[in-house]
Amino acid sequence: MKKEYPAEVQARFEAAVAKYPHKKAATLTCLWIAQETDGHVTLEAMEYIADLLEIPVTHIYAVVGFYSMYTTKPLGKYHIQVCHTLSCELMGAEGIIDHLKQRLGINVGETTPDGLFTLSGVECLASCGTAPMCQINRAYYENLTPEIVDQILDQLRKEATVHA
Ligand code: FES
Numbered sequence: 001m002k003k004e005y006p007a008e009v010q011a012r013f014e015a016a017v018a019k020y021p022h023k024k025a026a027t028l029t030c031l032w033i034a035q036e037t038d039g040h041v042t043l044e045a046m047e048y049i050a051d052l053l054e055i056p057v058t059h060i061y062a063v064v065g066f067y068s069m070y071t072t073k074p075l076g077k078y079h080i081q082v083c084h085t086l087s088c089e090l091m092g093a094e095g096i097i098d099h100l101k102q103r104l105g106i107n108v109g110e111t112t113p114d115g116l117f118t119l120s121g122v123e124c125l126a127s128c129g130t131a132p133m134c135q136i137n138r139a140y141y142e143n144l145t146p147e148i149v150d151q152i153l154d155q156l157r158k159e160a161t162v163h164a
Pocket residue numbers: 083084085086087088089123124125126127128129131133
């Protein structure tokens with residue numbers, strides 16, 4: 001079935017397309033809008049974008065597969081992306097990841113059964129001076145320690161309860 005988006009989301013797609021002289025140039029922005037709206041990039045969204053940009057859907061598949069910022073798997077409400085590149089690794093990223101695995105009861109690449117948290121390991125997020133760090137949704141959390149991680153998780157759980 002053909003994907004349909006609410007009018008305000010359609011308007012975002014159209015605004016993205018209007019920014020460029022060639023429709024194809026809006027591919028990354030459109031994928032981002034779809035992922036933000038649906039929580040991940042669905043097959044239907046890829047077909048919708050291919051139609052919108054008048055390009056083959058195979059081009060969209062290739063882009064989604066190439067960039068690690070796009071996911072075709074549903075994510076938790078909070079996507080915790082821990083940097084494990086050199087500076088963060090030297091400053092204890094592995095310990096932070098182990099702590100998160102233990103606190104959340106999941107492995108890297110998994111989502112907690114309540115759908116709250118997805119844990120990922122990612123490459124440099126350009127905040128090497130404040131290593132170890134992670135990105136949760138759009139926010140950076142820096143100079144992490146296991147204690148700070150616990151505070152962040154408690155805070156996010158509280159937020160999730162308030163907005164439930
Ligand atoms: S190495 Fe972690 S932010 Fe650059």
